[in-house]
Amino acid sequence: xxxxxxxxxxxxxxxxxxxxxxxxxxxxxxxxxxxxxxxxxxxxxxxxxxxxxxxxxxxxxxxxxxxxxxxxxxxxxxxxxxxxxxxxxxxxxxxxxxxxxxxxxxxxxxxxxxxxxxxxxxxxxxxxxxxxxxxxxxxxxxxxxxxxxxxxxxxxxxxxxxxxxxxxxxxxxxxxxxxxxxxxxxxxxxxxxxxxxxxxxxxxxxxxxxxxxxxxxxxxxxxxxxxxxxxxxxxxxxxxxxxxxxxxxxxxxxxxxxxxxxxxxxxxxxxxxxxxxxxxxxxxxxxxxxxxxxxxxxxxxxxxxxxxxxxxxxxxxxxxxxxxxxxxxxxxxxxxxxxxxxxxxxxxxxxxxxxx
Amino acid sequence: xxxxxxxxxxxxxxxxxxxxxxxxxxxxxxxxxxxxxxxxxxxxxxxxxxxxxxxxxxxxxxxxxxxxxxxxxxxxxxxxxxxxxxxxxxxxxxxxxxxxxxxxxxxxxxxxxxxxxxxxxxxxxxxxxxxxxxxxxxxxxxxxxxxxxxxxxxxxxxxxxxxxxxxxxxxxxxxxxxxxxxxxxxxxxxxxxxxxxxxxxxxxxxxxxxxxxxxxxxxxxxxxxxxxxxxxxxxxxxxxxxxxxxxxxxxxxxxxxxxxxxxxxxxxxxxxxxxxxxxxxxxxxxxxxxxxxxxxxxxxxxxxxxxxxxxxxxxxxxxxxxxxxxxxxxxxxxxxxxxxxxxxxxxxxxxxxxxx
Numbered sequence: 097x098x099x100x101x102x103x104x105x106x107x108x109x110x111x112x113x114x115x116x117x118x119x120x121x122x123x124x125x126x127x128x129x130x131x132x133x134x135x136x137x138x139x140x141x142x143x144x145x146x147x148x149x150x151x152x153x154x155x156x157x158x159x160x161x162x163x164x165x166x167x168x169x170x171x172x173x174x175x176x177x178x179x180x181x182x183x184x185x186x187x188x189x190x191x192x193x194x195x196x197x198x199x200x201x202x203x204x205x206x207x208x209x210x211x212x213x214x215x216x217x218x219x220x221x222x223x224x225x226x227x228x229x230x231x232x233x234x235x236x237x238x239x240x241x242x243x244x245x246x247x248x249x250x251x252x253x254x255x256x257x258x259x260x261x262x263x264x265x266x267x268x269x270x271x272x273x274x275x276x277x278x279x280x281x282x283x284x285x286x287x288x289x290x291x292x293x294x295x296x297x298x299x300x301x302x303x304x305x306x307x308x309x310x311x312x313x314x315x316x317x318x319x320x321x322x323x324x325x326x327x328x329x330x331x332x333x334x335x336x337x338x339x340x341x342x343x344x345x346x347x348x349x350x351x352x353x354x355x356x357x358x359x360x361x362x363x364x365x366x367x368x369x370x371x372x373x374x375x376x377x378x379x380x381x382x383x384x385x386x387x388x389x390x391x392x393x394x395x396x397x398x399x400x401x402x403x404x405x406x407x408x409x410x411x412x413x414x415x416x417x418x419x420x421x422x423x424x425x426x427x428x429x430x431x432x433x434x435x436x437x438x439x440x441x442x443x444x445x446x447x448x449x450x451x452x
Numbered sequence: 453x454x455x456x457x458x459x460x461x462x463x464x465x466x467x468x469x470x471x472x473x474x475x476x477x478x479x480x481x482x483x484x485x486x487x488x489x490x491x492x493x494x495x496x497x498x499x500x501x502x503x504x505x506x507x508x509x510x511x512x513x514x515x516x517x518x519x520x521x522x523x524x525x526x527x528x529x530x531x532x533x534x535x536x537x538x539x540x541x542x543x544x545x546x547x548x549x550x551x552x553x554x555x556x557x558x559x560x561x562x563x564x565x566x567x568x569x570x571x572x573x574x575x576x577x578x579x580x581x582x583x584x585x586x587x588x589x590x591x592x593x594x595x596x597x598x599x600x601x602x603x604x605x606x607x608x609x610x611x612x613x614x615x616x617x618x619x620x621x622x623x624x625x626x627x628x629x630x631x632x633x634x635x636x637x638x639x640x641x642x643x644x645x646x647x648x649x650x651x652x653x654x655x656x657x658x659x660x661x662x663x664x665x666x667x668x669x670x671x672x673x674x675x676x677x678x679x680x681x682x683x684x685x686x687x688x689x690x691x692x693x694x695x696x697x698x699x700x701x702x703x704x705x706x707x708x709x710x711x712x713x714x715x716x717x718x719x720x721x722x723x724x725x726x727x728x729x730x731x732x733x734x735x736x737x738x739x740x741x742x743x744x745x746x747x748x749x750x751x752x753x754x755x756x757x758x759x760x761x762x763x764x765x766x767x768x769x770x771x772x773x774x775x776x777x778x779x780x781x782x783x784x785x786x787x788x789x790x791x792x793x794x795x796x797x798x799x800x801x802x803x804x805x806x807x808x
Contacts (some may be wrong), residue, residue, distance in 0.1 A: 125514070125603025132513060152510045153518075157488060157616050158481070162509075162597050165521035165650030166657065202657035237603055241518050242654075247481025247593055247618055249687050249755075251657045260513050262603055277642075284640035284676035286633075288655045294521030295651015298598075299644045301522065301558035301607045320640035321677045331605050 101213040106147040106221060119227050122265040124399065125235055129225040129261040133214040136243075137204055137255035145214035147221055150260065158245040160252040166242035167294035168197035171398040173233040174219055174261070174450065176226040177438035182219060184448040185436045187212065189355045194238060197291035202251040203240055210257070211238065216450050218259055223452040227263045233436075235264040235399070241294075271406035272395070274329065275312040276378055277303060278411060281320035282330055282350070289350035300330045312409055314395070318378060319350070326376040332395030332403060333357035337424050338384045339391065341370045356396040356432070362444060363431045369424060378410060385415040393417055394425040402429040457569040462503040462577060475583050478621040480755065481591055485581040485617040489570040492599075493560055493611035501570035503577055506616065514601040516608040522598035523650035524553035527754040529589040530575055530617070530806065532582040533794035538575060540804040541792045543568065545711045550594060553647035558607040559596055566613075567594065572806055574615055579808040583619045589792075591620040591755070597650075627762035628751070630685065631668040632734055633659060634767060637676035638686055638706075645706035656686045668765055670751070674734060675706070682732040688751030688759060689713035693780050694740045695747065697726045712752045712788070718800060719787045725780060734766060741771040749773055750781040758785040 109130045117127055128150050135145040160166050170190045175183045191211040198205050215236065219226075226234040238259045244252030280303035283289025288296060300315065307315050316334060319325040326345055328334055333354040336343045342364050347353040364371045384390035385408075393405040404425045407416050434440035435447060465486045473483055484506050491501040516522050526546045531539045547567040554561050571592065575582075582590040594615045600608030636659035639645025644652060656671065663671050672690060673683040682701055684690055689710040692699045698720050703709040720727045740746035741764075749761040760781045763772050790796035791803060 123604075126601075128514060150513065153513055153515075154508045154510045157506065157509055157614055158484060158593075158618075159509075161517060161650075162523060162595055162614075163525050163593070163650055164653035164657075165523060166654035167518060167521060169519050200658055201654050202661055235603065237514075237519070239518055245482075247591065248479075249653050249656075251661070258513055258518075262514075279642055281640040281642035284637040284643060286635050286637035286676055286679075287640060288651075293651065293654065294517075294519055295644075295649065295654060297520035297605050298522035298557050298649065298651060300605075301520075302556050305558055305607070320642055323642075 099213070100144065100209045101217065103144050104146060104213060104217045106217065107149065108221060109149040114224060117263065119263060120229065122227060122232060122263055124264045125237070125262045127262055129222040129234070129263065131218060131221050133218045133259040135206070135210055135214060135257040137257070142204065142207055142210060142257070145210050145217070147217050153256070155243055156245045158247055160242035160244055160246065163247065164242065164249060165293070165295040166201055166203060166252060167240060168194060168201050168203060169237060169239035169292050169294065170194045172236040172238070173398060173436070174226050174236060175233050175437045176228050181438060182223050182226060182450040182452050183436065183438055184450060186355050186359065186446045187215065187448050190238065193292065193353065194240070197293060198240060200288055200291040201293050203242070203255055206240070206257055215259055218261065219450050220452055222261055225261060225263050231266050233264065235262045237262065271404050272313040273311065273407040274314045274316045274405050274409070275307040275310065276316045276326070276408055276410040277318055278323045282317040282327065284320055284350070286349060290347065290352055292352065297330070304330070310409070316408065324377055324379065326378060326381065327351050329395045332397035332400055335360065335394050335396060336376060336381060336390070337392035339389045341372055342424055343372050343374065343376050345376055346373050354397055356398055356401065359432055359446065360396050360428050363428055364424065367427060367431070382410060382415065391418065391420060392423050392425055401433060455569070456500065456565045457573065459500050460502060460569060460573045462573065463505065464577060465505040470580060473619065475619065476585065478583060478588060478619055480620045480622070481593070481618045483618055485578040485590070485619065487574060487577050489574045489615040491562070491566055491570060491613040493613070498560065498563055498566060498613070501566050501573070503573050509612070511599055512601045514603055516598035516600055516602065519603065520598065520605060521649070521651040522557055522559065522608060523596060524550060524557050524559060525593060525595035525648050525650065526550045528592040528594070529754060529792070530582050530592060531589050531793045532584050537794060538579050538582060538806045538808050539792065539794055540806060542711050542715065542802045543571065543804050546594065549648065549709065550596070553649060554596060556644055556647040557649055559598070559611055562596070562613055571615055574617065575806050576808055578617055581617060581619050587622050589620060591618045593618065627760050628669040629667065629763040630670045630672045630761050630765070631663040631666065632672045632682070632764055632766040633674055634679045638673040638683065640676055640706065642705060646703065646708055648708065653686070660686070666765070672764065680733055680735065682734060682737065683707050685751045688753035688756055691716065691750050691752060692732060692737060692746070693748035695745045697728055698780055699728050699730065699732050701732055702729050710753055712754055712757065715788055715802065716752050716784050719784055720780070723783060723787070738766060738771065747774065747776060748779050748781055757789060
């Protein structure tokens with residue numbers, strides 16, 4: 097039987113631009129690999145994915161992406177091990193989540209094999225773009241947007257699903273200082289906060305700018321109704337260690353079901369760390385900071401992996417986190433990245449090899 | 453002194469496509485006029501607007517509009533009167549609001565005269581596209597989006613501000629049946645609901661599809677915390693008449709400050725209609741329907757002007773509105789459209805003539 101992978105057409109670049117790239121000085125998501133996967137939705141169906149040279153997209157000014165923010169995306173990474181084998185980390189979770197996001201944004205769901213087979217075909221032509229330096233990887237960005245035209249505020253009739261890749265260094269440099277938000281919000285009950293919808297991110301830029309002006313790197317979002325509960329950091333889920341217990345907020349229709357988040361919960365349990373997934377109040381975190389039981393806070397996400405937080409601010413007051421030897425953040429980061437880079441046993445079955 | 457209008461370059465189409473358009477069968481926002489205004493933000497500043505033939509836009513696949521929904525828009529109309537004079541309706545309100553939206557979405561604000569002078573220059577070349585049939589107008593769509601590149605979830609360094617025009621008939625045909633939402637939400641406290649942000653619209657598509665499957669045309673959004681308060685209809689603000697009092701919800705950070713909404717409030721007061729701007733509960737509307745004091749419900753917005761609601765649904769029950777002679781909806785619609793089309797005195801000073 098013919099599978100979708102047999103029908104994916106590959107058009108290669110005439111000249112690779114890889115030699116012009118300084119792989120020792122990679123910013124995050126700025127340099128793009130030679131090719132991209134493109135899959136169009138037209139006439140009520142997703143067409144066969146194809147691999148083409150990375151190239152500009154041309155759209156009518158009335159394309160709905162410009163007007164109604166109908167878009168979703170995913171973030172993934174490809175890793176190369178010492179034997180030049182290529183690995184993905186739980187890619188089927190991204191495949192599943194992009195369709196959860198698509199559904200909420202009224203975008204037609206992508207056939208399962210189009211996602212994985214399209215991605216594998218792309219990595220086959222661009223695997224040389226996977227950097228090998230410590231902490232580097234090929235950041236993979238699957239995204240879907242409304243390319244159909246018309247000013248009527250309704251779902252588009254055409255979409256583009258694209259996968260592009262950017263060899264990348266670390267997302268954050270060093271420890272981060274966060275502000276617990278008490279005015280602005282990221283998401284509503286019954287809204288799209290659980291989806292990786294484009295508009296969720298733009299809405300965070302201004303409050304984040306205000307926090308940056310006050311000397312913070314990121315905002316920790318709280319519930320929009322009371323601002324008393326810790327939610328997530330927008331590009332990361334949040335973990336908080338009080339004494340020896342690791343806390344993280346439950347996912348909901350406001351909070352993204354992060355793949356790094358759920359992997360860390362499993363690794364922590366495997367390390368016999370007590371994990372509690374439950375609503376966390378701002379008040380208990382401040383009290384824990386004051387009485388010395390607050391040991392760690394860190395963000396977790398694909399781009400940043402684990403970002404230890406050095407300080408959190410709330411209502412014009414800063415609270416410093418202690419510097420710890422053998423922090424949970426460092427233990428968990430080593431465990432997860434060792435799995436990702438094929439440096440350790442993968443007892444969870446999360447690694448996914450891509451043949452190149 | 454040279455003004456911005458002297459420096460706007462105009463590149464006209466070689467051949468107009470106006471003769472191919474059936475002005476008697478116009479859908480909403482499907483046919484685009486010959487030209488568009490384009491204004492680019494680069495190197496930290498908005499460049500001089502220019503008028504060019506309506507044409508496709510070419511962007512890098514990493515342009516932030518595709519990933520982070522960083523976009524805002526406005527909706528306006530140009531009207532032609534019996535003497536072929538061209539009018540706008542309160543355009544300075546749109547100019548002000550687009551910058552309120554820009555600020556919340558971390559988009560650099562547009563210089564005031566760029567908006568109005570760019571729009572006037574565009575109407576000068578495309579005024580023949582303003583339809584004259586009853587209820588028709590030239591729908592004007594100013595929009596701004598992030599055209600700068602990079603996968604980092606932060607504001608773009610380049611933007612495009614475009615104005616495009618579409619000769620259009622009515623937005624809704626006939627009376628609408630609405631569903632009062634009790635699960636999904638449009639906006640959060642401290643969110644971007646008050647802004648005309650692209651992402652606000654995409655988030656409504658799926659719940660609206662579910663409502664359409666149940667036989668409704670539109671969703672009436674309620675507050676995300678309790679779903680007990682009426683907010684807006686997403687593309688329209690909502691007015692409710694109980695006995696002889698006209699109610700509408702106060703604007704907030706969740707509800708758009710609609711220009712049609714605030715104009716209707718002033719016209720209603722001028723008609724000696726009692727207007728109350730206050731939170732409206734779903735409960736009081738249902739009770740009013742049951743005891744016969746609920747007389748009218750209608751949506752108000754630029755695209756639809758006034759859309760009378762024939763039925764609202766809530767928790768699997770439908771409530772019909774009575775058919776009224778001399779409804780407030782019909783009185784107010786006549787008053788506002790007579791001002792817009794220069795058929796009546798404009799005691800409020802809302803009409804704005806554009807010389808062509």
